[in-house]
Amino acid sequence: MSQPFVPDRMAAMQLIGHGGIEQLVYRDDVPVPRPGADQLLVQVTATAKNNTDRKAREGLYPTRDKADVTSFAIGGETTLTFPRIQGADIVGRIVAIGDDVDTARIGERGLLDFNIYAGTRRDLNLTPDYYGHGADGGFAEYVVVPCDQFHAVDNPDLADAELAAMGMCSYQTAYHMMTAAGVSAGERVLVTGASGGVGTALIQLCRIVGAIPYALSRRDKTDALTALGAEAVFDRTDMNGFTDRIRALTGGRPIDAVMDLVGGDMTHRLIETMTFDMRQRSTYPRLSIAGASAANVSEIMWTVIYLYQVQIFGVSHGTRAEAEQLVEWIRAGTLKPVLHATFRLSELHECERYFMNRGSDYLGKIVVVPDAQWAQHGAPFACVARA
Structure with missing residues (x-):
């Protein structure tokens, strides 16, 4: 040609x-x-x-x-x-x-x-x-x-x-957050910043691998995020009793992994959703971080991190293999824009x-x-x- x-x-x-x-x-x-x-x-x-x-x-x-x-x-x-x-x-x-x-x-x-x-x-x-x-x-x-x-x-x-x-900037970042933390089928995953590009990608990708995504966003995004695949949507403007609301919706079981795009003073609350009853867990609590839209500095207690064995994964970009998998899902129509x-x-x-x-x-x-x-x-x- x-x-x-x-x-x-x-x-x-x-x-x-x-x-x-x-x-x-x-x-x-x-x-x-x-x-x-x-x-x-x-x-x-x-x-x-x-x-x-x-x-x-x-x-x-x-x-x-x-x-x-x-x-x-x-x-x-x-x-x-x-x-x-x-x-x-x-x-x-x-x-x-x-x-x-x-x-x-x-x-x-x-x-x-x-x-x-x-x-x-x-x-x-x-x-x-x-x-x-x-x-x-x-x-x-x-x-x-x-x-x-x-x-x-x-x-x-x-x-x-x-x-x-x-595009890969959002979807590959989201996928690498999940692969870094080893998210697997049946696990409960909390997604912050759920209405943005990475957040909406995470919701879809969780469903593709069989995980159950819970979204943290604004109340007025509930219908759209639920239609996208979120199991439930929590209002980020009202964090009072947040862990109790998680407990009520999961039948008393903690979140398995958190995909965080927010940072700031919310970090310790996110860790609490994974650690409130360690007897109910079968894997380590995992926190993947790929953003800090709320603030660049978080205050957390290291005693909580090491005593509860919280695994923290910093995520920037993904890999060639992850990009190729995403393209396969796009071609197959599994991922939706x-x-x-x-x-x-x-x-x-x-x-x-x-x-x-x-x-x-x-x-x-x-x-x-x-x-x-x-x-x-x-x-x-x-x-x-x-x-």
Whole structure:
């Protein structure tokens, strides 16, 4: 197949430094990247927004001093340089290929495994980085990605924006939270931050493996989260008697594992839901942590951790093997998209404001679509209730 025409310049939203949304600059004269060996050039049709985009922009990784501005630097030095194009959960079509890539892949629609892996192991990812941070991402019209991490998904009933809503940044993080903690069929799992991208992914993934998810969210999200698969939804705005309410709904049995995206002063309450009656347990209490939306510092008693043998798992990104399993479930239709709304790429400032001030009707993912692709891939899902 002949390669489609590719322009020399493209529109992109560039992050030019740490700070507010004014650091995001929309340009229409950015050079189109060219694929090298074992790489693909993808014409972007949809990219999901993630909270990590905001955290990287604002420099919120991680210190005890809230005045500090730092970058994600697991490998020792930050790979975030400016200008940078953010956006990790990329969907699009292959329009050009590098050396050693099969020409039959041109035209293929796919979803990117967003990780920048430090090695080739399929089961380990110790120094994670990602597209949109250590390399340019999908808030642009074109992006270069590794050929082995762009997974074909040709389901005709799945729109590009819906596929982006199932991107790896949320779903792979959620799945790794579960695999790290060894969540298995029949176990009771408490999910905090349940209405966001990782939370909704966790609810679905629990049901896929046979676990029973309990959601912590707002009361007005009950119907939507129950329809998604939550066994019950607890109101996070009213934590009085929380453990007693857990006990009542589980027949006196403690939660087996907690998937936490919140942190802050809620941590000790979450541990209590797993330890109030150790005689009822057949496994160790497990706490997987992949976020700190409430606060970056929690106060817990170490005597509780070691006496009750609480296992704590910090989760950042997942592995190649987990990404491949997720793609299999997406292709099979086992996983369902939870798409909240789409925004044009040129409206990313407005999208950021909406994301930070989202109302009670918010559930799932926001997806950003290049302006040139808007009519086909964005308009059908456009946000109609902007903050």
